[in-house]
Amino acid sequence: MDTFLQQFINGLSLGAIYALIALGYTMVYGVLRLINFAHGDVYMLGAFAGYYLANAMNMDANPSIPGTIAVTLGAMAICAGIGILIERLAYRPVRHHSRLTSLITAIGVSLLLEYGGQVVFGATPRFFPQMIRSETYTLGGVQTTNQSLLIIVVAFVLMFGLEFIVHRTKMGKAMRAVSFNLPVARLMGINTDLVIAFTFALGSALAAVAGVLVALSIPRIDPLMGLMTGLKAFVAAVLGGIGNIPGAMLGGMLIGLMETWISATAYSTYRDAMAFAVLILILLFRPAGILGTSVTEKV
Amino acid sequence: MLVTRDVTMRFGGLTAVKSLEMTVPRLALYGLIGPNGAGKTTVFNVLTGVYCPTEGEIEFDGTRIEKKKPYEITRLGAARTFQNIRLFADMSVVQNVMTAHHLRTSQMLPDAVLGTGRHHKEEKETHDRAMALLKIFNLEKFADEPATSLPYGSQRRLEIARALATEPKLLLLDEPAAGMNPQEALELMRLIRWLRDEMKLTILLVEHNMKVVMGICETIQVIDYGEEIAIGTPAEIQKNPKVIEAYLGGG
Amino acid sequence: MSLARKIALIAGTLAGLAALNYIFEYGFGDFQINPYYARIINLIGINITLAVSLNLINGLAGQFSIGHAGFMAVGGYTATYLTVYHGRAIAALAGSTPGDPLGGSIVMVPSLLAGAAAAAAAGLLVGIPSLRLKGDYLAIVTLGFSEIIRVIILNIPAVGGATGFTDAIPITNTFWIFAMAVMTIVITRNIAMSTFGRALFAIRSDEIAAEAMGINTTRYKVMAFVISAALAGIAGGLSGQLFANPLNPQNLNFVKSIEVIVMIVLGGIGSITGAVLGASILTVLPEALRTFDQEFPGLRMVIYALLLILLMIFRPQGLLGRRELSWAWLRPAKRRAVIE
Numbered sequence: 001m002d003t004f005l006q007q008f009i010n011g012l013s014l015g016a017i018y019a020l021i022a023l024g025y026t027m028v029y030g031v032l033r034l035i036n037f038a039h040g041d042v043y044m045l046g047a048f049a050g051y052y053l054a055n056a057m058n059m060d061a062n063p064s065i066p067g068t069i070a071v072t073l074g075a076m077a078i079c080a081g082i083g084i085l086i087e088r089l090a091y092r093p094v095r096h097h098s099r100l101t102s103l104i105t106a107i108g109v110s111l112l113l114e115y116g117g118q119v120v121f122g123a124t125p126r127f128f129p130q131m132i133r134s135e136t137y138t139l140g141g142v143q144t145t146n147q148s149l150l151i152i153v154v155a156f157v158l159m160f161g162l163e164f165i166v167h168r169t170k171m172g173k174a175m176r177a178v179s180f181n182l183p184v185a186r187l188m189g190i191n192t193d194l195v196i197a198f199t200f201a202l203g204s205a206l207a208a209v210a211g212v213l214v215a216l217s218i219p220r221i222d223p224l225m226g227l228m229t230g231l232k233a234f235v236a237a238v239l240g241g242i243g244n245i246p247g248a249m250l251g252g253m254l255i256g257l258m259e260t261w262i263s264a265t266a267y268s269t270y271r272d273a274m275a276f277a278v279l280i281l282i283l284l285f286r287p288a289g290i291l292g293t294s295v296t297e298k299v
Numbered sequence: 300m301l302v303t304r305d306v307t308m309r310f311g312g313l314t315a316v317k318s319l320e321m322t323v324p325r326l327a328l329y330g331l332i333g334p335n336g337a338g339k340t341t342v343f344n345v346l347t348g349v350y351c352p353t354e355g356e357i358e359f360d361g362t363r364i365e366k367k368k369p370y371e372i373t374r375l376g377a378a379r380t381f382q383n384i385r386l387f388a389d390m391s392v393v394q395n396v397m398t399a400h401h402l403r404t405s406q407m408l409p410d411a412v413l414g415t416g417r418h419h420k421e422e423k424e425t426h427d428r429a430m431a432l433l434k435i436f437n438l439e440k441f442a443d444e445p446a447t448s449l450p451y452g453s454q455r456r457l458e459i460a461r462a463l464a465t466e467p468k469l470l471l472l473d474e475p476a477a478g479m480n481p482q483e484a485l486e487l488m489r490l491i492r493w494l495r496d497e498m499k500l501t502i503l504l505v506e507h508n509m510k511v512v513m514g515i516c517e518t519i520q521v522i523d524y525g526e527e528i529a530i531g532t533p534a535e536i537q538k539n540p541k542v543i544e545a546y547l548g549g550g
Numbered sequence: 551m552s553l554a555r556k557i558a559l560i561a562g563t564l565a566g567l568a569a570l571n572y573i574f575e576y577g578f579g580d581f582q583i584n585p586y587y588a589r590i591i592n593l594i595g596i597n598i599t600l601a602v603s604l605n606l607i608n609g610l611a612g613q614f615s616i617g618h619a620g621f622m623a624v625g626g627y628t629a630t631y632l633t634v635y636h637g638r639a640i641a642a643l644a645g646s647t648p649g650d651p652l653g654g655s656i657v658m659v660p661s662l663l664a665g666a667a668a669a670a671a672a673g674l675l676v677g678i679p680s681l682r683l684k685g686d687y688l689a690i691v692t693l694g695f696s697e698i699i700r701v702i703i704l705n706i707p708a709v710g711g712a713t714g715f716t717d718a719i720p721i722t723n724t725f726w727i728f729a730m731a732v733m734t735i736v737i738t739r740n741i742a743m744s745t746f747g748r749a750l751f752a753i754r755s756d757e758i759a760a761e762a763m764g765i766n767t768t769r770y771k772v773m774a775f776v777i778s779a780a781l782a783g784i785a786g787g788l789s790g791q792l793f794a795n796p797l798n799p800q801n802l803n804f805v806k807s808i809e810v811i812v813m814i815v816l817g818g819i820g821s822i823t824g825a826v827l828g829a830s831i832l833t834v835l836p837e838a839l840r841t842f843d844q845e846f847p848g849l850r851m852v853i854y855a856l857l858l859i860l861l862m863i864f865r866p867q868g869l870l871g872r873r874e875l876s877w878a879w880l881r882p883a884k885r886r887a888v889i890e
Contacts (some may be wrong), residue, residue: 034685092862099685101616101866104815107808108858111851118848223848227804234690273701276694283691286677373764376638385759387752389872398748402764408773411744412737414556419746424744467711 004128005142007260013148015215015256016155020210021233022163022240022248030179030243031199034101037106038086040230042079042204046211047277048121049075051128063082068131072212076205084197085202092193110230117223125222128215147217154213158206165202166245170195170210176198195221232259232275239282241292251292300325300469300501301346306355306365308338308345308525315341319355323469328495330505330516334546338525339505340382343473345400346503348372351359352434360468374402378467380458382474382505386446387539392457393442396429399464407507429464436460436490452483459490463498465517470494476511484508488515513537552740574649578679588724592839593728596789597829601813602822603781605698606738608811609820609872610747611774612754614689617676618782619806620696624672625783626790626797627709629665630718633657633791639721654721662730662787669783670700670776674808677775681768693804704799714798715790722792730788734781738822739775750774754820805851812858818868827869865870 002262021043053074054060059067090109094101135146166172170205172197178184186192213227215221236255240247255275282289308316315338318367323329333339344350346357348369353442364372371378378399388396403424410418433439436456441449449457455475462470472491476484489512494500506512512519513533521529521536523545529536536542567753573581574588604618636655637648658747680691709715753767754758756841761767790797813832817824859869 035690051606075732090859090863094866097862097866103614103686103689104811105859107811108862110855111805111808112855112859115848115851115855123848128598206760239688253634267703270701271696276697279694280679280691280698284686287683287687349758368766369758369761370766373762378764379762381759381762385756386761387755387759389755390748390751394748394751396763397745398752398760399763401745401749404745406745408741409748412740414740422745461763473630529880 003264005064006144007264008151008257009142009144009148012253013151013256014260015236015253016151017214017229017252018233018236018255019208019249019252020158020206020213021230022160022237022252024207025234025237026063026240026242026245026248027175027199027203029197029237030245031175031182032095034091034102035106035234036091036200036203037103038109038113038231039203039207040115040226040228040233041110042083042086042226043207043211043230044221044223044226045082045113045217045223046075046079046116046204046213047128048117048126048207048223049078049208050212050215051126051130051221054129054131059131063129063131063133066074068212068216070265071131072209075208077210079204079208079211080201087197087200092166096141110227113225114224121223123223125220128219128221130219131216132291144196145217147213150216151213154209155210158209159177161201162206169194171198232272235275235279235282238279238289241289244289244291247289247291300327300360301503302358303346304356304358306342306345306352306357308341309353310351311449313523316345316352319522319525320525321520323501323503326495326501327503328491328515328517329501329504330512330519331503331522332507332509332512333522333528334338337545340473341525342522343379343471343505344463347377347471359360367433370402373467376466377471378462378465378469378481379471380462380473381477381513382477384451384458385452386454386457386461388445390446391443392438392446392449393426393429395446395457396432396461396464398424399461400425400428400466401433407460426521432460432463433481439456441522452480455479455487456490459494463494466486467500469501469503472502472506475507476506476508481509484511487511491515554612562611564729567725567728567732570688570728571723571817573726578596585768590834591791592724592727593723594830594833595724595731596785596792597810597833598731599727599781599785599788600810600828601817601825601829602731602734602738603785604810605814605819605822605825606741606781607771607778609814609825610742610754611750611769611771614685614824615775615778616689616804616807616811617696618778618810619802619804620692620699621669621672621779621805622677622722622786623696623699623703623799623802624786624787625665626802627703627715627778627785628668628783630715630790630797631709632664633661633721634715634717637661648719648721651723654723655726657719658721658726658791660687660786661791662726665783665787667871668748669786670780672783673776673779674772677772681771681775685850696807699805700799700803703802710796710798712799714796714800716796718796719795720791722788727788727792730784731769734784735822735826737777738783740869742775742822746770746773753855762887765778771877774869781867794851801876809854812854814868815858815861815866816868818870818874820868821868821874823874824868868872878879 021040022041026034028034050071053071060290086109090105091102094105115188137144166175172173174190177190178192178195182192232255233252236251237248239254240251258274262271301320303321303410306316306319319342331339345352348367352365355365357365359375359377363374387398394460402419406418406421430439430442433442438453438457438460446457476487479487491502492515495502516533517534519531520527521542528541528545529539552808555832574583607613607615611616629845633648640657640660641648641653644653644656646656648654648657675697676692680688683691704712749765749770752765753770813828815827816829816832839853
């Protein structure tokens with residue numbers, strides 16, 4: 001039972017990371033019907049942005065909570081900007097083209113960020129400085145670190161914050177309108193370009209938080225770290241129902257739990273393939289996802 | 300030729316079609332009309348296999364088709380056109396028609412890959428047939444033009460020509476007169492009558508243009524909110540109070 | 551074209567390729583081809599097979615698959631496995647060994663056949679469930695299958711696992727590479743110009759209308775997929791048994807699939823000549839940039855990525871759009887420059 005709870009907490013922690021990234025995928029898909037392949041790489045950039053900020057602030061020598069918050073906010077801002085830039089420069093010019101063209105463009109941006117990252121940062125992994133002194137808590141036989149707990153708490157807080165934005169603010173309402181029907185939203189006077197830019201910024205900021213949080217517990221970062229994680233987070237978004245925000249959170253948690261569980265079994269080398277197997281099963285049997293609604297095409 | 304029994308179509312909580320009974324005899328000119336949103340296109344899609352009806356049976360020429368896929372239904376001899384024209388945009392006019400003849404050819408893939416005699420023979424046959432059909436519709440001089448470069452009325456005629464290439468017994472026309480001016484509509488009426496009289500086709504059409512419907516249909520079925528409200532000859536329908544109310548609104 | 555003429559044409563082509571192969575290996579009089587250039591030409595040939603076969607499903611049928619590397623892997627590993635573990639026995643039947651040119655060619659036939667068959671089976675397995683999906687979803691699912699295949703291969707020690715299939719016997723030569731490339735082009739062209747090709751174009755154009763015209767769309771998509779996969783398998787078998795070019799799961803991943811996609815996108819999705827052009831250009835380009843890559847690892851992929859993005863923004867139809875050079879049978883899409 002103890003190991004079960006242990007794994008459960010680890011799974012939630014991993015799941016929280018996936019959830020934060022999955023939110024970005026799902027929001028962008030919601031408004032643009034575009035799979036933003038490059039999103040996983042924004043997560044990577046968040047980690048690197050945090051890395052440079054943390055080093056600039058000499059966090060290794062002075063770990064602190066306010067410092068961590070500053071680094072996180074900084075990374076969020078940088079990634080929000082990157083997200084807006086990507087949308088403006090790469091996606092908007094092809095928005096009126098076919099969806100396949102947009103998909104290929106997204107793949108191109110993803111590769112650009114990954115290999116561009118390799119060129120700029122170098123391919124060798126860097127080590128994120130310790131921003132918070134690591135502590136382990138033991139509660140009734142279950143061991144967990146303050147980082148794991150922090151990840152879970154921060155993720156949940158942010159997700160509630162996102163729900164608030166989407167359902168209680170004017171911008172949120174605009175986002176929902178655009179995801180429902182973009183041309184009509186524009187006719188209603190909504191500045192769709194602004195809404196789309198905001199969506200990208202928001203999703204990217206969340207991915208940045210994920211990048212910084214993950215670096216807290218696994219300090220090794222490299223330019224290709226976004227590839228696998230991003231793909232798995234995308235699977236999480238589809239699992240929960242792409243376009244559906246609570247779905248992304250649920251999907252993230254589930255994928256995190258499943259992955260942790262599989263890692264503990266004899267099949268751990270197939271860990272990465274598991275996410276894809278889940279994806280295939282979902283798309284074949286319930287393409288709308290757990291919380292999604294299916295739409296039939298009008299003939 | 301085409302019979303539906305108690306056909307109902309539900310989408311989640313919405314009942315688009317309710318207990319529809321329809322009998323289209325051979326060589327009939329049958330019209331299905333109703334105000335906007337009455338469910339006509341849904342009926343159409345159910346008949347042609349795009350949707351599987353939630354309840355009920357459909358029989359075409361003695362075969363039960365309610366669970367069949369669109370291509371199977373076309374193979375059995377029921378071809379359709381589309382309300383929003385769906386031509387194959389990246390192909391030429393003649394290629395569009397040739398494509399529809401595919402299901403009546405017998406060559407196998409290796410024939411095509413190896414370029415056997417059978418392949419060449421059938422290709423020529425298909426091409427000749429297609430050109431003959433185009434001639435009927437006065438489209439043969441546009442044979443090699445991209446299908447979408449034709450004017451709207453011609454595109455509609457091309458859709459019908461293409462459907463004919465599948466060698467159907469029953470032709471289902473989904474708002475064939477949409478977007479046509481009175482002159483074109485008259486031509487269309489003439490064409491449809493010709494299709495029934497000369498090519499021995501049974502015709503079922505869904506249409507909004509009352510002139511066309513009243514002008515050529517021999518039996519008209521009226522539906523509203525997915526249910527039948529009247530059925531009869533054009534004269535009877537025009538005088539039917541329920542029909543008038545459905546179109547003009549009550550009170 | 552009569553049967554006699556066809557046979558003469560095939561024989562002539564094969565003879566020509568055999569002559570080319572001879573020149574590549576032994577030179578002609580005083581002329582010796584630079585082995586570096588020979589290798590590039592060989593790689594071009596393999597990439598042509600990859601690109602043209604992918605074009606069958608992505609371009610002609612309009613179904614976006616990102617799983618080509620997976621089929622290359624399945625076919626390549628099967629072909630190589632056969633040669634490595636049974637090649638000596640097969641060659642011995644003709645009193646030869648795989649190392650000998652004639653023996654090598656004798657082994658190549660069953661090797662490639664096995665590779666093609668295995669890849670075709672994989673194509674069937676992947677295609678039947680996946681081809682029900684459209685657009686983005688199909689792309690992601692094929693990617694998923696490709697990655698699963700890769701992970702499975704990684705875990706098979708008999709074929710080398712993570713270090714790659716280094717036991718491979720290098721029986722690939724220029725003759726086989728280009729014989730297969732020509733075969734791929736001919737098969738694809740014949741399909742495209744037939745009633746099956748029209749069915750595929752119809753599916754690409756408007757799947758619902760295609761169904762209404764009596765075309766069993768799933769069946770045709772799967773057929774195209776299986777043929778495409780089989781040809782990719784052949785390319786894999788050729789690639790893995792090329793001298794100093796062992797198959798490695800790390801290289802047969804998502805990025806490899808993307809590389810092939812860039813080839814056909816550059817040439818023009820839907821154009822066979824375009825695929826040939828794209829494959830050629832994008833085999834030569836990385837070599838030309840090799841010195842760059844030495845200094846800045848990853849720069850080659852950066853340029854790829856930029857190329858992809860700029861292509862999509864400014865010329866999504868690629869170099870040739872859907873046209874072919876020299877045949878007028880495919881009209882260019884006159885309207886907007888969109889890949890549908």
